[in-house]
Amino acid sequence: MISKIIRSQNISKVEELLNQSNKIVITTHVSPDGDAIGSSLGLYHYLSEQGNDVTVVVPNEFPAFLKWVDGAKDILIHEKYPEFAQKLFDEADLIFCLDFNIPKRTLGIAPLIENAKAKKVLIDHHPEPSDFCDVVISHPEVSSTSELIFRLICRLGDYETMTRNSAEALYMGMMTDTGAFTYNSNDAQIYYIIGELLKKGINKDQIYSKVYNSYSEDRYRMLGFTLFERMKIYKEYKTALVWLSIEDQRRFNAQKGDTEGFANIPLNIEEIIFAVFIREDNDLVKISFRSQGDFPANRFASECYNGGGHRNAAGGEFRGTLDEAISLFEKSLPTYAPLLKKK
Ligand code: 5GP
Ligand code: MN
Numbered sequence: 001m002i003s004k005i006i007r008s009q010n011i012s013k014v015e016e017l018l019n020q021s022n023k024i025v026i027t028t029h030v031s032p033d034g035d036a037i038g039s040s041l042g043l044y045h046y047l048s049e050q051g052n053d054v055t056v057v058v059p060n061e062f063p064a065f066l067k068w069v070d071g072a073k074d075i076l077i078h079e080k081y082p083e084f085a086q087k088l089f090d091e092a093d094l095i096f097c098l099d100f101n102i103p104k105r106t107l108g109i110a111p112l113i114e115n116a117k118a119k120k121v122l123i124d125h126h127p128e129p130s131d132f133c134d135v136v137i138s139h140p141e142v143s144s145t146s147e148l149i150f151r152l153i154c155r156l157g158d159y160e161t162m163t164r165n166s167a168e169a170l171y172m173g174m175m176t177d178t179g180a181f182t183y184n185s186n187d188a189q190i191y192y193i194i195g196e197l198l199k200k201g202i203n204k205d206q207i208y209s210k211v212y213n214s215y216s217e218d219r220y221r222m223l224g225f226t227l228f229e230r231m232k233i234y235k236e237y238k239t240a241l242v243w244l245s246i247e248d249q250r251r252f253n254a255q256k257g258d259t260e261g262f263a264n265i266p267l268n269i270e271e272i273i274f275a276v277f278i279r280e281d282n283d284l285v286k287i288s289f290r291s292q293g294d295f296p297a298n299r300f301a302s303e304c305y306n307g308g309g310h311r312n313a314a315g316g317e318f319r320g321t322l323d324e325a326i327s328l329f330e331k332s333l334p335t336y337a338p339l340l341k342k343k
Pocket of ligand 2: 036125
């Protein structure tokens with residue numbers, strides 16, 4: 001048995017909203033990751049199966065290694081079709097906001113959410129959600145939004161009718177947000193849920209392979225280059241920095257999602273508890289933070305780069321040059337020495 005994490009009052013409210021709604025939009029954060037796509041498609045298949053008119057709308061393109069998931073081809077990308085997306089939000093009577101806690105994480109979709117007449121339901125696991133939804137199902141203690149969707153479907157009494165494609169998307173999201181169950185994954189219930197998903201006929205080994213064994217040669221060579229030429233270790237702070245310029249990424253013909261996972265890799269080095277990946281993008285510098293144990297990567301992200309996220313996985317943005325972003329990091333790091341030296 002799994003415990004009832006989502007409040008009964010919220011389950012009733014979602015049930016009521018579903019009964020009143022015909023047109024549903026599911027949306028998620030910019031640069032959608034495995035959990036964003038997995039939770040969205042898991043819910044999409046469930047709601048479609050129930051006869052709803054439902055569309056998943058994401059802010060921008062998502063990586064190729066997530067495109068195999070059933071339903072991924074039907075996802076509408078706001079950046080490519082802004083008018084169509086606008087129409088869907090205007091006409092929706094229910095919007096599910098998944099895997100983000102503030103509208104600005106959805107870039108161009110943010111005003112569509114804020115101006116929509118539809119009722120809104122937030123389902124997320126990032127701390128401190130802002131107040132923009134009618135129903136807020138926010139559980140930072142749960143390791144993925146996909147797990148929350150599984151829990152929601154069960155609580156709505158529909159585990160029995162859950163289909164394999166829904167289960168497959170949810171498993172993918174749970175897997176990717178825990179690094180294939182290597183972090184943030186000590187809750188025994190996760191494994192009970194996996195058991196329930198396996199009963200739906202998913203092939204977990206195949207899902208792992210589709211996500212993690214499908215990189216291009218270019219991506220792997222870029223990773224080798226990054227670790228060899230673009231990594232600095234700050235031993236006294238148990239910290240590692242990796243970085244890539246636009247030019248570096250061009251050299252390896254980098255595609256969307258190719259640098260996914262780069263931030264985690266330096267944590268494999270003994271003693272390293274904080275890993276930072278600074279990547280130059282077209283009009284900004286994107287920063288990813290990963291940590292092990294108690295070090296609050298999200299605090300570093302919010303205090304230094306106006307970002308946020310979870311304790312062990314966070315991100316932020318920097319407006320300026322790559323060198324300036326790196327300087328800011330090096331200047332800030334000593335401030336966190338008491339937390340980094342503890343372990
Ligand atoms: P990633 O490094 O994989 O892009 O993101 C790691 C985590 O940090 C995710 O849970 C994501 O929601 C959060 N995150 C990434 N970038 C930002 C950002 O710019 N602002 C905020 N608030 N959170 C972010
Ligand atoms: Mn997530």
